[in-house]
Amino acid sequence: MQAKRFRRLAVIAALVQPASARAPRQFNYDESAVPAYELPDPLVCADGSRVKDAAGWRTRRRPEILELFREHVYGRAPAAPSELRFELLEEGEPGVEGSAVRRQVRIHLASDVSLDLLVYLPRTTADASPAFLALNFYGNTSVHRDPEILPSRSWMGDNADLGIVDHRATAATRGARAHRWAIEEIVARGYAFCTVHYGDIDPDHDDGFQNGVHGAFDPSGEERPPDAWGSIGAWAFGLSRCLDYLEQDDDVDAERVAVMGHSRLGKTALWAGARDERFALVISNNSGCGGAALSRREFGETVARINEVFPHWFCGNFRAYGPNVNRLPVDQHMLVALIAPRPAYVASATQDRWADPRGEFLSAKHAQPVYELLGASGLPMGEPPSPNVSVQGTLGYHVREGKHDVTELDWAHYLDFADRHLLATPK
Ligand code: GCU
Numbered sequence: 001m002q003a004k005r006f007r008r009l010a011v012i013a014a015l016v017q018p019a020s021a022r023a024p025r026q027f028n029y030d031e032s033a034v035p036a037y038e039l040p041d042p043l044v045c046a047d048g049s050r051v052k053d054a055a056g057w058r059t060r061r062r063p064e065i066l067e068l069f070r071e072h073v074y075g076r077a078p079a080a081p082s083e084l085r086f087e088l089l090e091e092g093e094p095g096v097e098g099s100a101v102r103r104q105v106r107i108h109l110a111s112d113v114s115l116d117l118l119v120y121l122p123r124t125t126a127d128a129s130p131a132f133l134a135l136n137f138y139g140n141t142s143v144h145r146d147p148e149i150l151p152s153r154s155w156m157g158d159n160a161d162l163g164i165v166d167h168r169a170t171a172a173t174r175g176a177r178a179h180r181w182a183i184e185e186i187v188a189r190g191y192a193f194c195t196v197h198y199g200d201i202d203p204d205h206d207d208g209f210q211n212g213v214h215g216a217f218d219p220s221g222e223e224r225p226p227d228a229w230g231s232i233g234a235w236a237f238g239l240s241r242c243l244d245y246l247e248q249d250d251d252v253d254a255e256r257v258a259v260m261g262h263s264r265l266g267k268t269a270l271w272a273g274a275r276d277e278r279f280a281l282v283i284s285n286n287s288g289c290g291g292a293a294l295s296r297r298e299f300g301e302t303v304a305r306i307n308e309v310f311p312h313w314f315c316g317n318f319r320a321y322g323p324n325v326n327r328l329p330v331d332q333h334m335l336v337a338l339i340a341p342r343p344a345y346v347a348s349a350t351q352d353r354w355a356d357p358r359g360e361f362l363s364a365k366h367a368q369p370v371y372e373l374l375g376a377s378g379l380p381m382g383e384p385p386s387p388n389v390s391v392q393g394t395l396g397y398h399v400r401e402g403k404h405d406v407t408e409l410d411w412a413h414y415l416d417f418a419d420r421h422l423l424a425t426p427k
Contacts, residue, residue: 029299104116342394364395388401
């Protein structure tokens, strides 16, 4: 009787918890229960031939893999809009120690869609600085307490702790996520810091793709094809438009821009770097399923579950692989491989088992043959390093102690990795 009552209470507790907190119980967290799987070989083309040199990778296999990710995972995005226009909203002395200038720029994509890019430039004698570009979850005001950061005008996820109701920022969002952004450290090391609220590009809910860039660029009145872009595709497209802006900002060296993202925005950073080769370096922080984690391991979050809970993130075709992930013509190591030979860094957290830390490590490791074919080093370690230790070649990896988050330790490793690759070859 007692046991039955406890069971019922457990069921009720499960129902009142948010989906993300409740789901893991039904999922595999046992390494010995990971199914046997065979990964598609990133160097073997669809016709069975193996690419043997950089030219074969560039002209045959890379375009083929990119196309597979477009068709089966993230969907197809439109070309850069011809109407792209940049408007300087504000420029001034920043409330960020060590930064020389704060610049806020509105990037107009269409008559009714625009992104507000916040840029902090470092104090430097260089003509143009390398930069970090990242999307944020709760508006530009959330990244720092600087009182001059303009509030977001677009949708954001409700968050009672941050005082966000009805999807609008409030005063409480100012600086609310500052702990995730090592802006002082970034500018002190000579990098510009650039960020945009992801809700400016596409609101993050299953809304039938009516708003954001989908509403502006999708053909109206037509049924959505199963390879139409989802929200990750949209956010990645937005990052490329930020790079379009940075290309014409003389204070930033657009050939040395690192794109970084956490969680769903880590998935986005990987896809942005894969499809847009102008990004010089890519950082995935705790990106998990649909990001750096290998789908075929089915450890933690699975393809079936991510499509069920976040159907708008991917293209319609991705859904078919939930029940049979082995039919996917790609796995996520091929997403990392698309970044080669540019540097890519994958980071996990020990308690973030939902994102499958080992599967994230293995994606980077299995991308290595492509890096080596292109004459770059891979990941100088066969097994994940001890917690908090960073291994760095042209691929980098660490698993931080702790939960799903971005911390100072993560940034310390990212900055060292960027120094190694972006500062070694200044223009
Ligand atoms: C959920 C989702 C993950 C995602 C994360 C986030 O946990 O299942 O795939 O990475 O949200 O973006 O916060």
